[in-house]
Amino acid sequence: MRPDSDCVILRAVRDLNCQNNLRGDRMLNEKVKELLNDQINKEFYSAYLYLDFANFYQENGLDGFANWYTVQAQEERDHAMLFIKYLQNNGEKVTLDAIAKPDKELGDKLEVLKLGLEHERYVTSLIHAIYDAAYTVRDFRTMQFLDWFVKEQGEEEKNADDLIKKMELFGDDAKSLYMLNSEMAARVYSAPSLVL
Secondary structure, three states: OOHHHHHHHHHHHHHHHHHHHHHOOOOOOHHHHHHHHHHHHHHHHHHHHHHHHHHHHHHOOOHHHHHHHHHHHHHHHHHHHHHHHHHHHOOOOOOOOOOOOOOOOOOOHHHHHHHHHHHHHHHHHHHHHHHHHHHHOOOHHHHHHHHHHHHHHHHHHHHHHHHHHHHHHHOOOHHHHHHHHHHHHOOOOOOOOOOO
16 A cells, blocks of 8 residues: 555544544443443442441441531442443443442541541542543543542542541540531532533
């Protein structure tokens, strides 16, 4: 083949791919799709984990902290639903796997908060891995979808870190702990700002 005909073929393939994308025939990269499906399970696991935290605090007389983690569990469930909707909107099959039982040993009220921060950092690493996979294959639509989660994870880590600092400052004083628990009880659920 002549070099000119190679260019013509490459342009034709590129144009066909572009037309398929415009018609909605676009399929996600297999690795990206797999990571997105895995993230659904991770988000539902996060909800389970935070319900476990809420139960721990309820059993220990800290209903405000229980409320805070119940609301957090609702947010994680919403995150899973956003990943499901994104896959559906892109014509991809959603795979729901079994959700693991929370496996963290819950020791004391401060340790649970530290486990929460550790978990949020883990989730951040998962979001970054999906973003990296999407970037590698130039999947800008998925990258744009994940931008919201990158920002959200920054907020989640800050909130978890703030809770630890407050507990370290006030957790050993009964009156201060009562006030902190009341602050946590005031948290209310709000739906995510990301709309698909």
